[in-house]
Amino acid sequence: MRWDGQAIGADDGALPGLERAGLVRSVRTPEFAGITFHEVTAKSALSKVPAMSRMPFRWTVNPYRGCSHACSYCLAPSTPVLLADGTQRPIGALRVGDEIVGTAPHGAYRRYVRTRVLDRWTTRKRAYRVTLADGTRLVASGDHRFLTERGWRHVVGGPGRRAHLALGDVLVGPGAAALADGGVALEGRDVTGGDALRVDSLEALDGPGEESELVDITTGTRDFVAAGVVSHNCFARPTHQYLDLDAGEDFDREVVVKVNVDEVLRAELARRSWGREPVALGTNTDPYQRAEGRYRLMPGIIDALAGSGTPLSVLTKGTLLRRDLPLLAGAASRVEVGIGVSLALLDPALQASVEPGTPSPRARLDLIRAVRDAGLPCGVMVAPVLPWLTDSTRALTDLLDAVKDAGATGVTVLPLHLKPGTREWYMSWLAREHPRLVPGYERVYARGAYASKAYRSWLWDRVRPMLEVRGFAVSGHRGPAGVEGRYRRGELGGLGDTHRGTAPPTDGAYPVGSLAGVASQQGTRSGHDGALAGMPVDGGGLDVVGGGVDQVLF
Numbered sequence: 001m002r003w004d005g006q007a008i009g010a011d012d013g014a015l016p017g018l019e020r021a022g023l024v025r026s027v028r029t030p031e032f033a034g035i036t037f038h039e040v041t042a043k044s045a046l047s048k049v050p051a052m053s054r055m056p057f058r059w060t061v062n063p064y065r066g067c068s069h070a071c072s073y074c075l076a077p078s079t080p081v082l083l084a085d086g087t088q089r090p091i092g093a094l095r096v097g098d099e100i101v102g103t104a105p106h107g108a109y110r111r112y113v114r115t116r117v118l119d120r121w122t123t124r125k126r127a128y129r130v131t132l133a134d135g136t137r138l139v140a141s142g143d144h145r146f147l148t149e150r151g152w153r154h155v156v157g158g159p160g161r162r163a164h165l166a167l168g169d170v171l172v173g174p175g176a177a178a179l180a181d182g183g184v185a186l187e188g189r190d191v192t193g194g195d196a197l198r199v200d201s202l203e204a205l206d207g208p209g210e211e212s213e214l215v216d217i218t219t220g221t222r223d224f225v226a227a228g229v230v231s232h233n234c235f236a237r238p239t240h241q242y243l244d245l246d247a248g249e250d251f252d253r254e255v256v257v258k259v260n261v262d263e264v265l266r267a268e269l270a271r272r273s274w275g276r277e278p279v280a281l282g283t284n285t286d287p288y289q290r291a292e293g294r295y296r297l298m299p300g301i302i303d304a305l306a307g308s309g310t311p312l313s314v315l316t317k318g319t320l321l322r323r324d325l326p327l328l329a330g331a332a333s334r335v336e337v338g339i340g341v342s343l344a345l346l347d348p349a350l351q352a353s354v355e356p357g358t359p360s361p362r363a364r365l366d367l368i369r370a371v372r373d374a375g376l377p378c379g380v381m382v383a384p385v386l387p388w389l390t391d392s393t394r395a396l397t398d399l400l401d402a403v404k405d406a407g408a409t410g411v412t413v414l415p416l417h418l419k420p421g422t423r424e425w426y427m428s429w430l431a432r433e434h435p436r437l438v439p440g441y442e443r444v445y446a447r448g449a450y451a452s453k454a455y456r457s458w459l460w461d462r463v464r465p466m467l468e469v470r471g472f473a474v475s476g477h478r479g480p481a482g483v484e485g486r487y488r489r490g491e492l493g494g495l496g497d498t499h500r501g502t503a504p505p506t507d508g509a510y511p512v513g514s515l516a517g518v519a520s521q522q523g524t525r526s527g528h529d530g531a532l533a534g535m536p537v538d539g540g541g542l543d544v545v546g547g548g549v550d551q552v553l554f
Contacts, residue, residue, distance in 0.1 A: 151428025262300025
């Protein structure tokens with residue numbers, strides 16, 4: 001099918017307000033089933049990361065807004081949401097700033113806490129009705145997730161064999177009946193379920209191609225209580241908002257393409273005020289997602305940055321990067337270029353189970369090899385390391401040997417983080433696939449999202465000699481040295497400091513080659529060797545952008 005023949009009218013209601021963003025046309029094509037591309041003429045290309053951000057760079061360019069891998073979650077406008085005062089209000093009537101009830105981890109359990117509505121928007125999607133044993137009816141999109149006794153479940157299945165609701169699943173929450181009279185005080189109480197919240201039926205309300213108006217919110221806890229059950233919100237939108245991008249409807253199956261991004265970028269880079277600071281690509285949505293094969297925006301971006309003397313980094317899992325390796329190699333003769341790839345494991349069966357939808361380990365190793373063959377650096381994030389699954393001497397040895405053989409310039413090894421949302425999904429997957437490991441994980445992650453200090457130290461003691469013998473010594477890690485703010489000088493021992501090489505790496509450590517350095521006015525590199533100030537030691541600041549290093553950057 002010819003791409004031009006798939007253009008649709010700009011007034012189809014998919015993304016109200018896009019005309020104000022410079023909408024040129026919208027395109028749907030069988031090649032990208034279920035996705036609409038909205039081509040816009042952007043007014044700006046460079047996005048400045050706010051000063052409060054913990055990200056290790058200040059500038060980013062995102063040629064695409066939204067991604068075919070993004071999740072979206074939404075409910076019928078009439079769905080009642082529990083407010084902090086114990087009353088309920090339809091989700092369609094909520095406003096930014098409203099105080100509502102969410103949940104937060106407490107040891108191995110969850111408790112109800114107060115939170116606020118950070119954003120609200122409407123969309124149109126195919127709707128499904130979930131009926132519970134107590135008669136509660138929930139109308140939601142197939143992408144929406146509810147918390148069950150087996151963890152988070154989408155309403156229906158989808159790409160990547162995602163976990164979804166089945167008849168007999170028991171949702172958790174206070175239940176609609178308990179909230180009917182209002183004034184229920186839940187704050188501080190444990191989150192539980194019960195037979196009354198058992199899924200009795202699940203049916204599609206809209207036929208194929210039909211859609212209903214639905215509403216979603218973003219909250220401070222990434223969840224809320226809807227019709228008496230715990231419901232997930234969309235946390236990808238705060239990423240847009242946090243990086244000065246619109247957090248509106250344009251993330252729902254709709255990819256906004258800045259077709260003039262290279263032209264606008266050239267104009268911005270030509271300003272006398274531009275200081276040629278490093279620019280990171282791939283920080284919000286992957287610049288080498290499938291649509292790049294059609295739009296070819298990256299070649300112009302690379303040429304514009306290199307031509308202006310601006311260092312650049314590309315962080316991606318996309319093998320389409322191979323296409324632009326000659327351009328990137330040419331850019332590296334003018335400015336510093338960083339390339340980063342994440343690779344957590346080699347076992348194809350385990351990868352298909354825990355990382356469905358990502359390029360295979362072999363494909364990513366081939367990508368690393370191709371980057372190095374082009375004469376470019378390539379840092380590798382071995383993240384996340386999964387306790388009892390990928391942390392054995394054999395698994396780590398094989399992976400590091402493969403990464404070394406592929407020619408990686410640096411490696412950083414980081415253990416799994418189980419942040420809210422991720423924790424429920426992962427633990428339910430673990431209980432299903434490896435139930436004997438659940439007690440061990442409950443011990444290692446008993447205090448929250450991060451592995452215990454004892455585990456981190458144990459892992460580092462095992463990994464450090466492996467790195468050193470393969471030429472990935474501790475001093476090979478890039479750490480934001482001399483950082484002000486949340487950092488204290490000397491806090492990152494073992495990340496490039498040859499006098500203190502005993503501490504395990506933190507989320508602030510990036511492997512050599514993954515980030516471009518900063519050129520001083522005299523033409524020499526700055527002392528932090530490529531990683532800018534801002535990443536927190538414990539990684540906690542990444543909560544505001546929806547995930548850990550691997551999720552946000554790669």
